[in-house]
Amino acid sequence: MSKVKELYQEKLRTSEEVLNLIHDGDFIVVSIGEPPALLTALSEHRWEFNDVKIAQILSQKKFDYIDPETVDHVRQVSLFFGAATRLGGQQGWIDYIPSCFSEMPSMFRNELLPVDTFFSLASPMDEHGYFSISLGTDYSMAALEKATTIVLEVNPNAPFAYGNNLVHISQVTAIVEDNSPIYEVGLPAIGPVQEAIGGYVADFIKDGSTLQIGLGGIPDAVVMQLTTKHDLGIHTEMFGDGILRLIESGAVTNRKKNYLPNKMVATFALGSKKLYDYMNRNPQLEMHPVDFTNDPYLAGLNDNLITINGTMQVDFLGQCCSESLGCVPYSGTGGQVDFVRAGNRSKGGKSFIVLPSTAKNGQISRIVPTLTPGAVVTTSKNDVNYVVTEYGVAQLRGKSAKQRAQELIAIAHPDFRGELTETAKQMKLL
Structure with missing residues (x-):
């Protein structure tokens, strides 16, 4: 038996045995590649711990430890709220740590965030002793550097991908x-509004462009209208089925691509089994840490970089709230600011x-004079460039406050344009 295989057998444990490595007060960091057996075991034994915290950017499954009754034992710390954690964040029993996605690795390295234990899903070990944590490379490599305890949940269904993972x-x-099927996410529903927005954006995308595609139905609607384009490139955050x-x-x-030509680059993957199978040992794809993929300078080295990200509300100056409903938390900053800045830096981007x-079924305008009180500014007025609704495109960079208000009112729903115009006049913008 080779040395790496001997090491593997020496370190093989059950999920319950791993819990003996966790101590009261520990801070556990989990990659986007969730290890279900480990998190299920921790859920089942959560009453045995005190003041254990679990930090993760995008919880996909609502494991039982995500429980308001046991937060003194095991408490979720969210870096980005999703369906599994949103309610807990809104009710206050799940903590939230704001950060741009690209800066999370430095927060671990600089010990702004502690790391005692690291959990991740991983591919089977290769003959050289390496595992791939391709589904959640994200901040994982930085967390690994600082963690005292590193636990990998090896699953034969997890892809082995190339890159720094x-x-x-x-x-x-x-x-x-564990050999459970990997968690799968389907494509979001795309309706006529999403299709219309996607069509406007697609018109701006030329053959040879490099794409970053964010989460959501509208970015995927753009993708669906690009199938007749040629020689597109991928430098993105999430690798999903729309891109596939x-x-x-x-x-x-x-x-x-003039930066990393002939390679697709991403930092995490979320989609179907077909997607995960495609990733496995595919020389065209590299999975890298988020401080590489989302670094605005590095991503901006791609000429003609097109970045597409969703928001929830935009005010007359162009401030974008993408993560809260007023003061009520909804998601997080993620990589939106990273890629808006990358697109602005890119030559032709x-x-x-x-x-x-x-x-709310047409009752509320998402184009507003000022953001709702308490709303979080995700992308600033100084960074935002193109804003797109189903009624058109507003181009804001280089425009005055008056011009911005005019551009944005023009793409608001017709039912609200009169009211928005009157308010803009009262604000001395028109």
């Missing part, structure tokens, strides 16, 4: 094996903020 058996404290469809159409070749013109 490999962990050697010598770095690992314990191994848990674009690849399968033949529109993506990465040949025209464009950054798009996309949103439906209304909310």
